[in-house]
Amino acid sequence: MKVVGSKQLKEISVRIFSQAGASIEEADLVSESLVEANLLGVDSHGVLRIPEYVRRIKDGAIKLGAQCTIIKETLTTALVDGGFGFGQVAAKKATSIAIDKAKSNNVSVVGLIRSNHIGRLGEYTSMIAEHGMIGISFCNTAPQGGIVAPFGGATRRLGTHPFSAAFPSNSFPFLLDYATSVIAEGKLRQKYYAKEKIPEGWIVDKNGKPSVNPADFYEGKGALLPFGGYKGYGLSLVVDALGGILTGAHFVSHNEFIGGNNPLIIAINISAFRPLEDFKAEVDEYFKVLKATPPAEGFKEVMIPGEIENRTKEKRIEEGIPINDEVWSRIEKTANDLGLDLKTLL
């Protein structure tokens, strides 16, 4: 296990992406996004992704310098083409458009298509919350054909299809951000890299039988399962339809699914309903009432979405970001292949 300070980790990330040909703006924005994920403890969306992104730059899948364009627009809606540049660059742009439109018209819905991996979906709903609004997002995403089985189904059809919602308080922002699969694919990958077993109920093997071995997913052709039975499955379909069908990106098991991450972003201006300060004060009260719930057997305390991430961030700013050896050696190899020596950067 290696521990690296967030500033240093960002610097390393910026150097690698710059060396791979990214502009300073791109390298900075993407590195900021990855390191922020690590700070929040969402390591599956952190610097673990560097080798994958660099490979995709080389493959031409991530098109450096791509410009976002608006394909279709009304006062309250927009459909944005990310040009298959860095997903983080496109998603920030799409979110800014959603915020601007909701500032003028109180509600907005913005779709983003032709975008690479955008990182944490919660980064964008949080951006909206920082502007005194409610952010909701549904993001369809998967390798073509999907990697998640429908409830009651034996084979891959759906994506991990994350859902996120965020709103402001005076303490920390409420932030829900999760895959509608039992677990995010990135978290399964971490277990696979670490050669660890996984709990039952995460995946089925290629024959639709339960498995605790991540290799049955990556080396076989197994499928992740939706969370919460038919209810989580239903939410997953909503994500596929809003992120994919509505935007024209297509559902992920469609023959012509365009790939990448396709979020639909909703922004609602709180002050159209009640004064922002009243809303935030009541959210503070809500947090207090929830935290005061006596814990159930086996639990220490009731947690609020975003709370663990907030605590982890405080700790990691102080103590640095732990990175497991497998991930670090992959990052090191990526740097070496680009002619960079990480040791001179540490």
Added chain:
Amino acid sequence: MKVVGSKQLKEISVRIFSQAGASIEEADLVSESLVEANLLGVDSHGVLRIPEYVRRIKDGAIKLGAQCTIIKETLTTALVDGGFGFGQVAAKKATSIAIDKAKSNNVSVVGLIRSNHIGRLGEYTSMIAEHGMIGISFCNTAPQGGIVAPFGGATRRLGTHPFSAAFPSNSFPFLLDYATSVIAEGKLRQKYYAKEKIPEGWIVDKNGKPSVNPADFYEGKGALLPFGGYKGYGLSLVVDALGGILTGAHFVSHNEFIGGNNPLIIAINISAFRPLEDFKAEVDEYFKVLKATPPAEGFKEVMIPGEIENRTKEKRIEEGIPINDEVWSRIEKTANDLGLDLKTLL
């Protein structure tokens, strides 16, 4: 078990509500809503509710003839006061406002407060889907103090907080409509009336221990559990915040929670993104791809949200609506108390 035709059942319902003092318009709209729930197989939201509604009319909790008023409004948003009339009347009105605003401005968000039980939340998202739009709704609801425990918590804090989403296709409308608790309170009540045991994982007793006896909930002071662990719990909080905090109805365990059903309704005009016919055609294709998934062990087929309801409706239109004896005798008693003899209506 009694079997009653839908037209007859509606007529009975209309007569009871009229006798209880409702206008013909109110009685007709509410009865239509309840019988439609029965037709779709959602018996927990069907005529089972008649005795409760009549009791609430007598108590003055349902204010007959109440008018809906708009408290706050912009081009894309509205906050509607239902005046504590019939919830179905107010929710239809609020949904019509959402549809009209989304027709003019492509997106709308409408909150409804001071409303009694609105029936199936999916009735309103379906109404939006019938207008070629995507309907999404979050409805905070609970007796004051809540009836659902937070994930990791031992006592009541949240409501059953339903979530619904609907969109059109050329076959049947996609319709997601579920409680963010493991089960809707109405379904627990059916088991309680039928004196049946419930599966483990639905409720905990007043000491936070798992129970399979619905009486531990109704006679003790147990709590329902959220579906899908922390993920369903997170969605439940979003419902509480959007339906309750944003609208000023307050979260359900707030001291001043106004009670009733408080839905936030979102309408998104599909044609702002792509032609409606293209969207519907792709949803048809989506349904086909999902239905073609080989079933997992123990399943006959993969189902689509709304599909079972659609099949049940076809069957019940043909064969009539089965009503269990306990429910029927409660309806009969309600009618008798109002001086009506159900036998003359059958």
